[in-house]
Amino acid sequence: MRAWYIAFVYVLMCAIVYADEPQEDKKKIFELSANNVTSQGNVVIAKDNAFMLSEDVYMYADKITYNREEESALLEGDVRIYRGGSLFVDATRVDMNLKTKHTILQPAYFQNENGMWFSGQEVQNTDKLYTFKKAIVSGCDVQFPIWHLKSSSGRYDSQKEYVSAWNSRLYFGSLPIFYVPYFSFPTATERKSGLLSPELGSTSREGFVYIQPLYIAPYKQWDMTLSPQIRVDRGYGGNAEFRIADEKNNIARLNIGYFRQYEEYIRDYSLLNKEIFGFEAEYSRAGLLEPLFKNYKDHFYTSIMYMNDLEYKRLQKLNGRYSTRLHTSRINYFGQSDNHYIGMYFKYFSNLAQASNANTFQTLPNLQYHHYLDTIFSKHLYYAFDVQSKNITRHTGYTYWQNSINVPLGVNFSLFKDYVNLNGKVDLFASNVSLNNYQDVLDPFSRSRIERSAQYAYANYEIGINSDLAKAYKHFFHTIHFEGIFNAPAYRYVSDMLSNQVYGAYSELAENMSSAALQAYWNPNEIIDFSSAQPRVDLKLSNYFYDTKGRELFFYRIYQRIYTQNQALTQNQSLRQEIGINLFDGLSVTTNLFYSYVAKSFNEASVAASFNKFGVQSTLNYFFRIDSQALQSGTYNDIANRSGFLRGSLKYDFGYFQFSGNLGYDTQNNYFKDWSVILSRDIRCFGIALKFAADVRPILTTNIENPIDTIANQYIKVEFRFVPLAGIGFTQRLQNQ
Template sequence: MVFAEEGIKEFDRDNNRVFELFADNVDSIDYKIVIATGNAVMISQNIYVLADYIKYNTQTREAQINGNAKFYKDGNLYFSTQKANIKFDDNYSIVEPFYMQDSSSGVWISASMAKSKEKEYEFRDIVVSSCDIGDPIWRIEGTSGTYNQDNYVAGIWNPRIYIKDIPVFYFPYIFISTKNNRTTGFLYPEFTSSSLEGFVYIQPFFLALQDFWDMTFSPQIRTSRGYGLNTQLRFVDTYNELFEFNFGIFNNFKKYIRRNSVKNQTIYGFDFKHKRRNILSRFFKGYSDGIYLDFRFMNDLDYIRLQNAKNKDIENRIQTSKANFFGTKDDHYFGLYFKYFLDLQSPTNENTFHTIPQFQYHKFLEQTDIKNITYSVDVNTKSILRYKGFGYFDNSVRVPIYFSMPLLANYLTFGTSLNVNAGIITLNRTERLANLQGKNSTYFSTNYGFSLGSDIAKQYDKVFHSMSFKVDFSSKLYNYAEDKNHIFKPNEALIPEIRDSFGNNNIYSETQPSIQINFSQYFFGLENVELLYHRMYQNINLQDKENRFDSLRNEVGFSPISNISISNTFYYSYKNKSIEEVSLSISTTYGYFRGLLTYYLKRKFNNIDKKCSIYDNKTCVDTTANFLRVRLSHDFNYFALYGDIGYDFSKGYLRDWNLIISKDIRCFGIGLKFANEITPILTTSGTRAIVNRYVSLEFRFVPVTATALSYRFK
């Protein structure tokens, strides 16, 4: 220990400095008590303290700190106070009052008094926020609390959440992580109110006992509907790849079942996901592989909706489970696939076909010993089955061979191709099929084609232009089929179940002589910005006089100015002399304004009777889709406005709409949402759509959490 005019220094046995105290004025009492006043500085290992007054006992190694004390750790402000007592040998301290702020998240904690032992703090009269300390927009007040310095987690008893001076929420106990670390404890609850389901309350509990796994338990109660539990398990394997497993169960009250005619009293389901690369790569040089798992099962589509208080949206009624494995080496690819389809619109899933399994081998395009000739190989075998009804095995081989050569100084490219296809379909579980002629259908075909194309480009002063044109001719060379059951060409008179299952879009359909014409051009401006594109596709059937020309596909997109983008696609039917399908998208960005308009029209012409004309008989046209959607948003500085509306012209009603008024400050956000949605539910007679109108008020306490209050109308 060394005394100097400026203060005191202490060293350990290895002569490393472990303590230092200096100030403008330093006094000593019997060389035991050192009093530092005026810009007093105390340094102990990685802690740096500034204060007006520091009194230090060299024998007991206790320090009394008073007046504008600031504690720094690792170069950042750790906490500040007016009074602190520290026992260095016991790692114990008392601080009155206490203030600490995390520099990265902005979250601060203050208390009337804080005690610390080792790395644990105990607080009295605690306040937590991330807003300005002088006048916080939101704050959490509690009677007492704890803070762990290692995991940056604060626990608060009897917390009340205030917006300004208005209390909005109360909880018996909560955890708050200032570092967003994984920590065991209760998460913020979700709650809402609905005229259909009553008061909804979901209370998640997060369990994280080890670094490689965690779980979330979310019991829920819906006072007018029922109760349930959702569970999520996540863990990583030794290769740092994530497994995610979810399970949920919900019990509907009998009164709710009778009122809404729902099919299932108990709703349950589970799903899990996992992907991983290079499983066997370390055993084989030049080999790579991967696995992807995405499996889900449920007895009701409400399994997905009941995972949160806001009722999750479902976009696809067909839920697909997948298990895929692939491997590649050099020019070879192997794949093993499993697909399970769940039709959420059907009361049962007995008639749905599943692919269990499918095997694929593919040889990538490879150059032969003959110049300009390339080929590839694709082999597929599928097992298609279902719970009820027949299934089948589908095996196919495809070998395309290509030849190409440049012409006219590379301005043109000539090509020819030969495609060899073979396949066999074997039916099984055919006991219920009447008039079955045989279980096997075989097919072999060879098709040939010629192509002529050109790709040119030119750089102008400020514009780069590229253009591509290609004409393909294809036709059958040889076809053979042993197909007594008309699987490859469904016949109206034979076995409706087979006809309906295979349909008319089969890969074994004969290739008729046809010409495909493709044209595209692009214009690019400065800094390679796309200004305009135009693409056209036309197929001509040479032997089909009635349908000589398939629908013309035309795509156009351009940006007249930097913040506006327009794209359009339409299909024109020559036979019906009318537009068959059209889609339009216009998007714009200007400052804080965002806008998007989309329109989609799909028409089906039913003029089977030649006397039917689309001009004088509207029954000949079936409009399957005629839909307009507009999305607008703008930040007005004082608040942000977002609107989304969809109108169905074919049915003449507003399909869905929502309006959101939102305000975000650095530490707080609030949003008010009005919405009208159409939601399908599974009933005893199948799927029925219900109109869901609600208003939701969301509070965002940055960076801690967000929660919402919702009310749904009948």
């Protein structure tokens, strides 16, 4: 109901005729004029285009009678009052006393710049308290409003900035559809505490659902929203969201949620958790320490979420949707100057598809110092410097602390009048790994207990050549980019724990062991990527075509990585191609293709198309992927190692109504993941929408072997929008499986 103040704020005559604060120290402005002005003692009568100015309020009337001794004015006929060019008041008779601050309007009509209007049979004001009788409020046409509110009486307290109304009825045309015996709402543009629009619905699985948000704003710096809810057949709970602003108006947000499910509901659907709870915290701020250092910029960011069930996010709304089983919580800070960069990163990974995340590696923290690319001795010679320290921990299993240094040294030359660029680089890297809780961990090659520490160092050299060419034609502009990079190790040192034999032995174990049994063995892949020490060639080609106005018409990019001494690694690499087409205004198509040499076919592809013209807005996305490694190892399963989906949307305004719809289809398992169809109609003051939708949601169950189950949810939602007051909707779920 907060938006109701837009209509009633113009009831207050202190904001129309004089300000509420004391005027003794202000210079009063007064002016009275008309085509015909007569005076009888202390009474001045102005007729024909009568105009009166009192401070910042402009008043027009057919006749104005002003008593100088009593400081009172009577405005009659076609009375119009303006303030600041945005306030409009229309009345037949206005009787005001500038000394006692008492005003009577009979009848009164108010309208703001947004078209919201208020009509009252009589409005009276004494100082800071206003009363009105038989008021009508609407944002529609005055003569035939689609909707309007009728209140028998009410009052406005300008000091507390609140309006109270009695016996209010909401009409759709001439049909009454809602009655409220009493309500109050704020009139100020500043935030005020109060009830927000509720969410109402009914489902076959949860019964009647009622969510009632309560907004609390005691101070300008912070506010909060409490949202208690009840789902009659499922349980009860609520959410509390707290928001606070710092001196730079960056908002910190904390949300806490709790829901308790009934025993019968848990038993009927074999659910895992009786109590569902979680919390979220978000805050982002630039310039945290900038005032302390010269030429220094920094940024702090945190996004933390914990929940014991996927339903924690869904229960925040009536039709909340959340299907992401994996989530990463982050706390990051970085600072940089012209040449230097420092960073500190915390990452916590959670997977609700697992019974426990105790074996999941967490980065708490990762510290980094980086010296940006800079020249040394000559403009053709460059270097950079990077140091990182990572604490990789978890609740069970071995943990480790890894320190590493990386120093790239390079040279760059331009040849053939800058048509060709030649560059070379030596990449120096060294790393030390120190383990904890490693006593029961076995070496996959020797099957003996692993050592506590491991070292790794290499010097890789790289030679690259590239060329950028561009040419303008009569109807288009063309650019082409070639690049070839050869990278190989010049020197390599590894501890026994990181040898090629250990990598190979672990790969064999991973193919034949369960993930639980594999936890007893040391995994070198978690420290260093084996492929990084293999000689390789990267080949790239890019083409771009633009029209004469600079709009991109077509592009084609191709990329291939070849391992010169390891055919198996090369076979795992895909030939990547990207194609983009924008030949017609409003139509855009982008395609990514990955060709697998193992499958001898495309192992991954995506197509994204959009069309926005002639009032039609549509998108189409397609994606599929097969696991090439599983295919190569002979363990490929078409169900487990293949995935694909199709998603599309369409929106068009037919004039009488607007249509919008979207769908998501699993092309591998042949079922609709979700779909929705919305029919809506919006005019200046009223909107209505009818939504038909369905989705498939994962839920946590007591099944240990398969903890994630799915339910199919279908529902209908109808929503009414009374512009600019508020909107209200009702949802009915049709089926759950």
